[in-house]
Amino acid sequence: MPQKTIDRRIQRTRQLLQNALSELILQKGYEKVTVQDVIDRANVGRSTFYAHFESLDQLLLSGFEPLRAQFEDFLSGAEFDHESPWALSLTMFQQVQKQQGGYITLTHIQKFLYGYLLDHLKMGMPKRNKNVPPELLAHYVASSFIALMTWWIDNEYPLSAEKMNEIYRQLVEPGTMAIMMGG
Amino acid sequence: MPQKTIDRRIQRTRQLLQNALSELILQKGYEKVTVQDVIDRANVGRSTFYAHFESLDQLLLSGFEPLRAQFEDFLSGAEFDHESPWALSLTMFQQVQKQQGGYITLTHIQKFLYGYLLDHLKMGMPKRNKNVPPELLAHYVASSFIALMTWWIDNEYPLSAEKMNEIYRQLVEPGTMAIMMGG
DNA sequence: TATGTTTCTGAACACTATGTTCGGTTATAC
DNA sequence: GTATAACCGAACATAGTGTTCAGAAACATA
Structure with missing residues (x-):
């Protein structure tokens, strides 16, 4: 109550x-x-x-709470159930820039994103391709995203969120798709 | 003396x-x-x-010294001047596994790799494509590599170095090449 | 505006770790 | 064998953590 x-x-x-x-x-x-x-x-x-x-960690997390909750809402929203995971990235770039979150919180975003991606990959991936574990794929996609985000923040947002998102997709999507469709 | x-x-x-x-x-x-x-x-x-x-950090670094020196030798060797940067990755996977370096040292490898990649990208990239800064590209390629390495170590080397390298290239090469050739 | 409740305060305490100093001991090189 | 360099370890100063508690202050409410 x-x-x-x-x-x-x-x-x-x-x-x-x-x-x-x-x-x-x-x-x-x-x-x-x-x-x-x-x-x-x-x-x-x-x-x-x-x-x-x-602890200090808890204090840090408490500040991150609004951003985290926002992402959680977004991710659990019905609107993207039939979209690919890629639909997320632009919003994330935009949100992080708006909130000036700083990369301190990126670790948490990464964990969160990883879990989300893993779920979706397990659903969307054919059973073949035992070769590449979905955990590895999810880890890669999430890590790459965080990497671009880190660079972007470190360099004080030199490109627009839209441009960053475009580059991100150009870099990550081809290889990922190829593997998912059965490398 | x-x-x-x-x-x-x-x-x-x-x-x-x-x-x-x-x-x-x-x-x-x-x-x-x-x-x-x-x-x-x-x-x-x-x-x-x-x-x-x-400090403890210094002690940690001192243990990393042989591995670092080895990479440095390797990277400055002439044999790969005309190869693509991709030639590196397999050796790195193999070396890290052999030495059981642990991901503590990965931060240092990443910095090192980033510098190396940036040099080579600046040489090999046409002048067009101001859109994607070579720094971002180098950061992405290095970060992705570290990401796969981290997963591999965390999961105690579930795949062979060769397999990891293959996956790495499948994931990263297509997007990177597309952008380099003028996205 | 009076009142009971909640929160804040700050000093004291026990604890753990860091990094330095120095006189005494031991291993090493030659 | 001996001079030297390295090691030892106890003592010390410093700094941070996390807890406790009694008293002061701010608050919500009626």
Whole structure:
């Protein structure tokens, strides 16, 4: 049973922590950020931090939640059941650029995407071709996507999302299709 | 001016530390290994560790050195100047499997490979096609390779190096060639 | 605006790890 | 055999983690 309203202090605290983490990640990279850094910058008590999150990872994930939920909705929507998995990529490029997600979250997107692709590949792939495990194919398609996304973010979005998506498909689709149709 | 012989104690200490690190990585993954773990298992004094390496990362890198040097030799050899970059991949699969390098070192291989590919792509690519930056192409080819390698290692080499190489080329070559020839 | 509840605070604590220092011990090269 | 270089390990300073708890502050609600 969800609360009607959430205590303003809670919202405030979480927001402060998330903002502090974001800024610190930009400054020195996630690996080097400590809980101490975050609570210092957010000006929040140590115990308060642990009352809300049990680790830095959790705090990071909590910020990613809206984006993740959005993708989940999108992926479970009926509209794409009969489309190929490729229909996803453009939206993903666009969403990531819009939200300026940063590549910190890409790991999570990758896992998510992998699971999705694996399902769809298992359905859509003929039984032949034991040669190439669907897990490998899904891993490749997801990894390639993340690779392009990483380059794109690192270089501060030098091309449009549409162009990136076009390149992605040009690169990945031919080889994948060939193998799926029975290499 | 390099030493004629290296003090046996030095060799012994470094070997012990490297072995200890390898074993610990297999047991619990690099991220969770501490200096304390390493010196305990190697049975080496704390100060001794720091006399040889200034961090765990350095110790890790030192173990990677032979493999890296080998690749460097290989890549700078004349024999492949007129071959396509694809000639590399099989050897790499084979080498990594032989040396049981583990994916810890893959980051370094990737950087290395990226530089190599970028050089060769800039040479071999017509001037047309400003659309797709060679940096992106090199990044993609290197990343895909690392992706397949990662999957292969994670799953404990379920396919032969030859088979992996074949799949890699089937997946990556068509799209890449199409773009290089002027997508 | 009074009240009971929830949240925040911050200091104290136990713990784990890092990296340095230094006097004493041991192995090695020659 | 001896000088030297490497090793040892305990002690120390530093820094981070995660927990606890009593008191202060903010909040929702009526």
